[in-house]
Amino acid sequence: MTENYIFFQENNIKIERLEIREINLPLVHYFETSFGRTEKRRILLTKIFCDGAVGHGECTAGENPFFSHETIDTAWIIIKNVLAPIAIGKEWTAPSEVSQLFKQIRGHQMARAAVENSCWDMTARINNITLHELLGGTRKNIPCGVSIGIQNTPEQLLEKIRIEVEAGYQRIKIKIKPGWDYDILKLVRQTFPDITLSVDANSAYTLADINLLKSLDEFNLLMIEQPLNHDDIVNHSHLQKQISTDICLDEPITSLDKTRKAIEMKSGRIINIKLGRVGGFSEAIKIHNYCEQHNIPVWCGGMLEAGIGRSHNIAMSALPGFILPGDVSASKRYFEEDIIEPPVTVNKDGFITILQISGTGYEPKEEYIERITVRKEMFTA
Ligand code: OSB
Numbered sequence: 001m002t003e004n005y006i007f008f009q010e011n012n013i014k015i016e017r018l019e020i021r022e023i024n025l026p027l028v029h030y031f032e033t034s035f036g037r038t039e040k041r042r043i044l045l046t047k048i049f050c051d052g053a054v055g056h057g058e059c060t061a062g063e064n065p066f067f068s069h070e071t072i073d074t075a076w077i078i079i080k081n082v083l084a085p086i087a088i089g090k091e092w093t094a095p096s097e098v099s100q101l102f103k104q105i106r107g108h109q110m111a112r113a114a115v116e117n118s119c120w121d122m123t124a125r126i127n128n129i130t131l132h133e134l135l136g137g138t139r140k141n142i143p144c145g146v147s148i149g150i151q152n153t154p155e156q157l158l159e160k161i162r163i164e165v166e167a168g169y170q171r172i173k174i175k176i177k178p179g180w181d182y183d184i185l186k187l188v189r190q191t192f193p194d195i196t197l198s199v200d201a202n203s204a205y206t207l208a209d210i211n212l213l214k215s216l217d218e219f220n221l222l223m224i225e226q227p228l229n230h231d232d233i234v235n236h237s238h239l240q241k242q243i244s245t246d247i248c249l250d251e252p253i254t255s256l257d258k259t260r261k262a263i264e265m266k267s268g269r270i271i272n273i274k275l276g277r278v279g280g281f282s283e284a285i286k287i288h289n290y291c292e293q294h295n296i297p298v299w300c301g302g303m304l305e306a307g308i309g310r311s312h313n314i315a316m317s318a319l320p321g322f323i324l325p326g327d328v329s330a331s332k333r334y335f336e337e338d339i340i341e342p343p344v345t346v347n348k349d350g351f352i353t354i355l356q357i358s359g360t361g362y363e364p365k366e367e368y369i370e371r372i373t374v375r376k377e378m379f380t381a
Pocket residue numbers: 067146147200202250301302303304305327328329
């Protein structure tokens with residue numbers, strides 16, 4: 001295993017107490033993908049305690065099992081009944097050891113990631129270093145793109161694209177599904193001939209749609225993300241041979257092993273790394289390193305995260321292989337008020353400046369978080 005991150009602490013640390021809570025946060029605008037529309041987020045936050053130090057995590061599971069089998073409710077049960085009893089009281093020196101504690105668990109990556117990532121967060125704080133430095137990150141700022149959902153009308157979509165292009169975002173990704181694809185892209189390209197554009201189907205097509213998928217080659221797309229089934233790598237390999245647009249895999253990339261198989265099968269030429277989907281920072285770093293060695297560009301995906309998850313995505317995006325603009329954008333695109341201070345902002349050239357402050361540099365707003373909490377539980381040894 002290649003470990004390019006560093007750790008300094010001399011004393012072993014452990015989770016003495018683990019708190020989980022659910023917060024409810026409305027989105028400023030609905031977000032619609034081929035699998036459905038989200039208007040408000042239910043988000044599970046984790047917080048761990050050790051000898052006066054704390055670490056924060058955010059679970060990226062959605063409200064429904066449509067993107068992944070996991071939901072906020074399954075993650076709650078798994079953390080409570082499985083992860084907390086395993087992890088509480090066990091000493092570690094590097095947070096990657098926490099991912100080893102969870103090795104025998106099948107699936108439930110998003111639940112595992114929330115706990116493991118809290119340990120990375122705490123380790124950075126205890127050592128008074130930045131999280132991106134702890135992970136092995138080298139970038140000072142990260143290029144940003146936006147993901148724009150399916151809209152009620154084509155005019156509304158054009159207006160949203162115009163706003164984000166003017167804000168400086170470096171890449172526009174739009175969601176597609178059967179009936180909201182070729183004609184929409186034709187209109188978008190006529191209106192914005194020169195923008196860097198990609199599409200995400202969230203598994204809405206099958207190989208029977210080959211003619212439609214081939215026809216998208218005419219739009220000079222940066223990539224087509226996850227056109228086929230959520231756990232497929234075989235059919236994507238067939239498809240990639242027949243289209244010139246680069247396929248990017250999202251949903252099936254749940255581990256280093258799945259990544260290696262997808263790359264060996266030539267199922268796509270680009271990989272979207274999502275911290276929750278792969279089970280946390282340790283696995284994400286391994287996937288990043290593997291892709292870098294195989295000249296596969298990666299970028300950081302998003303899951304409509306609130307500030308804690310967003311700040312972890314920023315830290316991960318500092319790794320050198322994250323060369324394509326990610327789906328990590330400004331807090332205000334999602335929420336009236338984010339749960340961190342300062343909120344995430346993007347400069348007019350479409351970059352997020354990585355804060356050079358220990359931890360993530362973004363502090364959770366405890367009082368606000370308490371006010372929007374709908375349930376919480378604390379676990380101890
Ligand atoms: O497929 O990338 C996806 C949001 C929820 C679930 C899946 C996806 C997305 C996004 C939004 O595209 C990315 C973001 O802005 O957070």
